[in-house]
Amino acid sequence: MTLPKSAVSHEILVRDRRDPRDPRDPLGLRAEAPMLAAWLDFTRSSEAAELLPMSVPGHKQRQDLVGTVIAGDAPFYGGLDTIKQADSLRLECEGRAARLWGADWCRFSVAGSTHGNQALALAVGQPGQEVIVNRTLHRSLLLGLVLAGLRPVWVRPEIDRRSGLPAGVAVRTVQDALAAHPSACAVFLGDPTYVGTISDLAGHAAVAHDAGVPLIIDAAWAAHFGYHPDLPPHAIAAGADAMVTSAHKALPAYTQGALVLARTTRLDTARLDRAFEATHTTSPAGSIMASIDAARALLAADGERLCGRLIRGVAAARKRLLEVPGVSVLDGPGVEATKLVVQLAGTGAHGNRVEADIIAAGMPVEMADRDTVIPIPTIADSEDQIAVFTDVLIDAIERHRGTPRSVMTAASWTVEPQTVLAPREAFFARGETVPAATAIGRVSAELIAPYPPGVPVLAPGELITAAAVDALREVASDGGRIAYAADPSMATFQVIAE
Ligand SMILES: Cc1ncc(COP(=O)(O)O)c(C=O)c1O
Numbered sequence: 001m002t003l004p005k006s007a008v009s010h011e012i013l014v015r016d017r018r019d020p021r022d023p024r025d026p027l028g029l030r031a032e033a034p035m036l037a038a039w040l041d042f043t044r045s046s047e048a049a050e051l052l053p054m055s056v057p058g059h060k061q062r063q064d065l066v067g068t069v070i071a072g073d074a075p076f077y078g079g080l081d082t083i084k085q086a087d088s089l090r091l092e093c094e095g096r097a098a099r100l101w102g103a104d105w106c107r108f109s110v111a112g113s114t115h116g117n118q119a120l121a122l123a124v125g126q127p128g129q130e131v132i133v134n135r136t137l138h139r140s141l142l143l144g145l146v147l148a149g150l151r152p153v154w155v156r157p158e159i160d161r162r163s164g165l166p167a168g169v170a171v172r173t174v175q176d177a178l179a180a181h182p183s184a185c186a187v188f189l190g191d192p193t194y195v196g197t198i199s200d201l202a203g204h205a206a207v208a209h210d211a212g213v214p215l216i217i218d219a220a221w222a223a224h225f226g227y228h229p230d231l232p233p234h235a236i237a238a239g240a241d242a243m244v245t246s247a248h249k250a251l252p253a254y255t256q257g258a259l260v261l262a263r264t265t266r267l268d269t270a271r272l273d274r275a276f277e278a279t280h281t282t283s284p285a286g287s288i289m290a291s292i293d294a295a296r297a298l299l300a301a302d303g304e305r306l307c308g309r310l311i312r313g314v315a316a317a318r319k320r321l322l323e324v325p326g327v328s329v330l331d332g333p334g335v336e337a338t339k340l341v342v343q344l345a346g347t348g349a350h351g352n353r354v355e356a357d358i359i360a361a362g363m364p365v366e367m368a369d370r371d372t373v374i375p376i377p378t379i380a381d382s383e384d385q386i387a388v389f390t391d392v393l394i395d396a397i398e399r400h401r402g403t404p405r406s407v408m409t410a411a412s413w414t415v416e417p418q419t420v421l422a423p424r425e426a427f428f429a430r431g432e433t434v435p436a437a438t439a440i441g442r443v444s445a446e447l448i449a450p451y452p453p454g455v456p457v458l459a460p461g462e463l464i465t466a467a468a469v470d471a472l473r474e475v476a477s478d479g480g481r482i483a484y485a486a487d488p489s490m491a492t493f494q495v496i497a498e
Pocket of ligand 1: 111112113114115117137138140190194218220221246256258453454
C-alpha cells in the first residue's frame, strides 16, 4: 500500500543542529555523540577505499562478496577506534549516558535487554540465594536466574478484571515477600509491563531498601521514560538501583542495542562489570554501539519534544479507536501515555485476522492475539503516521467484525507455577522426553513461552499442570507462536528424569 505523502514526509527535527556537510547525520548529532562521530569517520574512510584492514571482520568492507548486507558494519574495537584505545571512547560515551540517566555506571550492550537482564542477575548475591521476582518476567531473566543460580520467590501482578491484562505488582505484595524471605538478596521487577502498565517504583525502592536489598528493573520498553513530564520517571530516578532498557525498542537505535544502568550504593562496580562481560560478545558491532550513543544524544537534545509528539499521536489514536463500537483501549493513570493496547473482544473481530490485514498493508505490529493488538509507536513516528495506522487498523477491525465475546486473560498473565526445583537445578538435571498425556504431574526441564510476550508459561523446575498444557495448546491452536519448546507441536514435553 502507498502511504499518503503527509504521513511519510519526515519532519526535520532540531533544524539548527543540522550539519549540511554530512547527509548521513542529518541532525548533526556527531558533535554530542563521540561514538557516532567515530562510526561516521570510519565508514567514510571505508567508502573512500582508504582502508586495507588486516583485522576482523572478515568481509574487509568489500561489498562484492556477500553484497551490501554488510554495509555500515564497523567493529567497535579496531574500527571506531584502535583496539588499544577504544575503551576510552566507550567509557566517555557510557559516562554520558550514565549522567543523562543519573546513574553511576552504564554499559552499552549489543545483545539487547536479554543480555542486560542476565548481566544484572549475575551482579547480585551468590548461587542458591533467593530473589523476589515477578512471575510475568521475560524469559531472558529466567535464564539469568539459571546462569546465576538464584532461587526465585515469585510475586504476581494484579490482573485488571475489565481488560484481563496485568497491572503493576503491588508494593504490598513485594513487602510481604521480603518479610517472608528475609535472606532474599534483591528484588527484580519488570516495569512497565508488556502492556504498558506501571508500578509504584518509588514505593518498591523504599521497601527493597528498608529490607537492605537492591531494586532492579527490567525496563526493556521504557528507554523514553523520564524525558517528558507526562511520562513516568525512569527507574533510576524513581529510586531503583539498576535498570536495563532496550534502546532499540523505544528509541531510534539499531536492533539489539540496549543500556544497562546502575547506582553503586548497593551494587558493586567491579561485580557489575564482571557480570556484564561474562556473557557479552568480545566483538561488539560499532554500528550498534554508535546508534545507542546517537539515540542518547537525540534524547538529551530533543527528547521532550519528540516524546510530546508521540504522546499526542497516541492520545489521538486512543480517542479515535474508542469511537469504534466494541473497541476498548488501555488507558488511565496506571498506563504509560505512549502505549497503544487495543482490545477487540467487544467487536467480535479476531486479532490474528486483523493483524494479517495490517501486515498486508505494510504495517506489521508487535503483537496480536485473539483479543489484543499491540502496535509500537515510537518517537520516530509522526502524529500523521500514527493516524494513518489507526485508520488502517479500524478498517481491518470493521472487515472482521463478528459476535462480541468476553475478554479472556492470557495464560502468560495468570500462570501460578508450582516450583519443585530451582531453575538452575532443573536446567542441568537429566531430562527425558515424554508424551503430553504422561507429562502432567512431571517437572518441566524446559522453558515454554508464547512469544510475544515471552513470559514463560512453563519454566524449568515447575510442575507441568493440565491447565498449563491446555493454555499453551490453546495459544498454538489460535495461531500464536509457542517459542523454545523442544517439540513445538507439544505432542511431547521435556521433563526431569525420575
Ligand atoms: C520485558 C522484556 N524484557 C526483556 C526483553 C528482551 O529484550 P531484547 O529483545 O532487547 O533482548 C523483552 C523483549 O521483548 C521484554 O519484553
